Amino acid sequence: MSDRLLAGKKVLLGVTGGIAAYKAADLASKLAQAGAQVDVIMTEAATRFVAPLTFSAVSGRAARVDMWSEPAGEAIPHVRLGTLADLAIVAPLSANTLAKLALGLADNLLSATLLACVAPLVLAPAMESHMWLNPLTQAHAEALRARGAVLVGPGSGHLASGASGVGRMAEPAEILAAARLLLAQGGPLAGRQVLVTAGGTQEPLDPVRYITNASSGKMGVALAEAARDLGGRAVLVHAPLSVALPYGVQSVPVGSAVEMRDAVLSRLAETDILIGAAAVADYRPAEVRAQKIKKEAGDLTLRLMRNPDILGEVAACRREAPRLRAVIGFAAETQDLRANAAAKLAAKQLDIIVANDVTEAGSGFGADDNRVTLLYREGGEESLPLMHKSEVARRVLEAALPLLA
Ligand SMILES: Cc1cc2nc3c(=O)[nH]c(=O)nc-3n(C[C@H](O)[C@H](O)[C@H](O)COP(=O)(O)O)c2cc1C
Structure with missing residues (x-):
């Protein structure tokens, strides 16, 4: 069903290397069904878990991975995709990319695009408990929150390692709800x-x-x-x-x-x-x-x-x-x-x-x-x-x- 907040919006969906990458396909599908134009950027590590073809199929647009092999006529894609987006989401967000975003690194298409992006940012971290609870990861997460990023999750429960604890990626429905909340800001009931x-x-x-x-x-x-x-x-x-x-x-x-x-x-x-x-x-x-x-x-x-x-x-x-x-x-x-x-x-x-x-x-x-x-x-x-x-x-x-x- 088309969605008043998401219909016609340009949404950048970043997918990084973690087991939860398969859930991001469901998120991409839900965004597309809501009427959003979804551009997926995967890290090279993410492609080890899910093929770009999956995201291309559910979003109806070619998923991108490589900064150096862009379609002809699409010069400097990281700047174009970043500046045109109405909203950016990274799900799942690995500990590695979380650290890069906090430090402003730009060594692949996703991190470079996000550095050039001025749209509201929703982040859904997913990693093992020890990685998430590491003071370095916590400090990076706090730095991103302080700059206005909205972090959704991670939740607690069964983790890919078989252990149980904090680090599970938030469910796609929750990530979608957070995205809609951000897009609603400035609506006619703002401040009411x-x-x-x-x-x-x-x-x-x-x-x-x-x-x-x-x-x-x-x-x-x-x-x-x-x-x-x-x-x-x-x-x-x-x-x-x-x-x-x-x-x-x-x-x-x-x-x-x-x-x-x-x-x-x-x-x-x-x-x-x-x-x-x-x-x-x-x-x-x-x-x-x-x-x-x-x-x-x-x-x-x-x-x-x-x-x-x-x-x-x-x-x-x-x-x-x-x-x-x-x-x-x-x-x-x-x-x-x-x-x-x-x-x-x-x-x-x-x-x-x-x-x-x-x-x-x-x-x-x-x-x-x-x-x-x-x-x-x-x-x-x-x-x-x-x-x-x-x-x-x-x-x-x-x-x-x-x-x-
Ligand atoms: C089987 C497997 C599962 C992994 N799951 C995660 C994960 O859930 N979260 C995470 O932060 N890293 C995970 N990693 C490690 C990342 O893939 C690795 O740090 C990678 O460099 C991340 O790159 P990226 O941030 O560019 O996607 C996993 C690695 C393997 C081999």
């Missing part, structure tokens, strides 16, 4: 904090049981990702999620509605856009037993009490949050969608409400897609067709941008 709530809150009954709902958290996660991709600082205040936490998003895990309310209100002063996408339980057990409830006691009657209304409380203290320009709520309804959503928009003094009918097939709780209608405080509404939640998320944030002016 977007706080998103997500997931279904858990309301405890006793130490091992709770009442919850069917929310997966997918919509909230998509909103946090969209905020990040528009250059914003995304904070996700979330109850347990059934999807992975996104890279580059600050996670604030909570359990109950009361915990979620406290986490949101304590961050309001720094927040520019607040999006309440969590399925917050309306009720919680009035009594939380200190010990596990025993079935021998027979039938049980639960008394429930109202939970705090988080967006209602936000409306009440909006004056104390001078940065807060947009408060966006969700209305998941099973009947009278528009009327219920419009009533909620007014009652909670929201700027935008995103209404969705959760009974509609392929939409709502747990689904990957959603069909929503945006209703605005200033009047007017916009019905969007069924679309992927990531696309819905982007449309919601774009609708909030004018409110920041």
Whole structure:
């Protein structure tokens, strides 16, 4: 699927000599699938592990190795490739090339190109633990970080030597996420904090049981990702999620509605856009037993009490949050969608409400897609067709941008 941040971007992918070079083929493929123009430069050592043909095939462009045998008409390729790139990635990054980059050496096509490159740089080191933990390697890594390079990993786990420890190359998906984060810098949400709530809150009954709902958290996660991709600082205040936490998003895990309310209100002063996408339980057990409830006691009657209304409380203290320009709520309804959503928009003094009918097939709780209608405080509404939640998320944030002016 073409990717808004990567489509059309010129990405330089450096591959050095390590076992993890085979994973770089997957990274090159993912970059190409996202619509990037991928130029692969391999070191001579890298070609001992994977053939250049593999990279040429997945990127659709000839992989390069040798500084001295460039195609006719392509004079000084290291300068051209380096200066034209929008982004450079080196994965895997060997201890040897890491040291060269830190020292400014330029003795092969990759190191010379990177020395001439002014694009943001993502580095994914991969090596044995002892090489990585060597103070020389650490000093080189620190020098590169200090110059603005983004180091992803290395992680811990099984290493090529059979040992276990730190030194594994970060997974291609994580490297890609770091690349996207760098490309997003300077987007329309640069310098803004977007706080998103997500997931279904858990309301405890006793130490091992709770009442919850069917929310997966997918919509909230998509909103946090969209905020990040528009250059914003995304904070996700979330109850347990059934999807992975996104890279580059600050996670604030909570359990109950009361915990979620406290986490949101304590961050309001720094927040520019607040999006309440969590399925917050309306009720919680009035009594939380200190010990596990025993079935021998027979039938049980639960008394429930109202939970705090988080967006209602936000409306009440909006004056104390001078940065807060947009408060966006969700209305998941099973009947009278528009009327219920419009009533909620007014009652909670929201700027935008995103209404969705959760009974509609392929939409709502747990689904990957959603069909929503945006209703605005200033009047007017916009019905969007069924679309992927990531696309819905982007449309919601774009609708909030004018409110920041
Ligand atoms: C089987 C094998 C695996 C290797 N794996 C790594 C590795 O994962 N990381 C690393 O830094 N060096 C590794 N090396 C050593 C590098 O290939 C060597 O330092 C080489 O000079 C790196 O050159 P380059 O930085 O130009 O790619 C390995 C060597 C061999 C023979």
